[in-house]
Amino acid sequence: MTQSNQKYNILIVDDTPENLRLLAMSLVSEGYSVRVAPNGYMAINMAKDKTPDIIILDIDMPTMNGYEVADHLKANDSFREVPIIFLSAFQDTHAKIKAFNHGAVDYASKPFAVEELLARIATHLELYELRQTLDRNNRSLNLTLHDKEEEIFSAQISTIVALAKLAESRDDDTGLHIDRVGNFSQLLAKTLLSKQDKRFDIDEQFVDMIYHVSALHDIGKVGIADAILRKPGKLTEEEFETMKMHPMIGFKTLNTVLKSYPNNKMVRMGSDIAKSHHEKWNGSGYPEGIKGENIPLSARIVAIADVYDALRATRPYKTPFSHEQAVSMILEGSEKHFDPRLIDIFEHIHSEFDRVWVDITLKKYHDALKQPDEQGRAKGVTHHHAN
Secondary structure, eight states: OOGGGGGOEEEEEOSOHHHHHHHHHHHHHTTOEEEEESSHHHHHHHHHHSOOSEEEEESOOSSSOHHHHHHHHHTSTTTTTSOEEEEESOOSHHHHHHHHHTTOSEEEESSOOHHHHHHHHHHHHHHHHHHHHHHHHHHHHHHSOGGGHHHHHHHHHHHHHHHHHHHHTTTOTTSOHHHHHHHHHHHHHHHHHHTTOTTSOOOHHHHHHHHHHGGGTTGGGGGSOHHHHTOSSOOOHHHHHHHTTHHHHHHHHHHHHHHHOTTOHHHHHHHHHHHHTTOOTTSOOSSSOOOGGGSOHHHHHHHHHHHHHHHHSOBTTBOOOOHHHHHHHHHHTBTTTBOHHHHHHHHHHHHHHHHHHHHHHHHHHHHHHHSBOTTSOBTTOOOOOOO
16 A cells, blocks of 8 residues: 555546446555546536546446546536546547547556556656646746746746656656757757747747757657557557557647646647657648648757657667768658758757767766665676685
């Protein structure tokens, strides 16, 4: 039992008693406070009695299905921000997309693996709490004097980094990806600003923000199952379609905050990047297939940074490319994948990308070597006993 879980109140809605019993017992054993409802009407009344921190909601129920329950709850300001995880035997991609369109933050298929569902619930509860922290920071921003602005900005940065690390920890064992992407993105943005090209809406604040906010580009991967996210081999067509949902999951997560605070530039940039960093200049990307300057500038910049880092990185399913190979592949993507004007800049500064890659990567491993292991020895250093 985890004592910290006792503060969380979970509502389970399912018309199958065995599912209610199994999931409730599993959550109670983890220390959560749990309530169960066998139908949608009872669930709505129970939510009104006490607002849940998360709702696990079956779709296929008589009289009032899960989509209708979600729509009813989301229409009420009291429940609009409460995360909903849909639970259903429907396996097709259409059902999953429909679930997200009805306000879900995640979708789990029946029969479900209890351990995986518990991990997803814990992840979304942490995200929910972090979003509430960001909400409080934004409310404070509107009430404080100028001498408090720097303090609140730091709190926002901390929340952004926490959100990003939560997503990255499931997909990048080294923990360096978002650090490098942030540096690459700022390098491109700073060089673009120095060109004073009036076709680009960019200033010093944009350059500062993109370093931090680019960390959120893959935040939507919190909604993708580990079996897909960490699969060592090639994804099936259906698995890839599921993976392609992560930009919209990230966008919905951040857009929840943006709706309440439409003037927050950091959240707006993060929302743009999360949704559009897989779009392509020629319109062949996803999730919306937009093209050219319809893709936000921040997302166009992060797309180059993200692809460069992915090409250089070692993954279970691929060997790393050299800097020269990565540069060649990115240049070939000009006017197809990438904004050709940004590629012109990349072509002139790509050696700086290599320097950043080497500096950050080597520093991580040098720091790791200095850390003592559980026996007090430096990692990688062997001590021999004297004869």
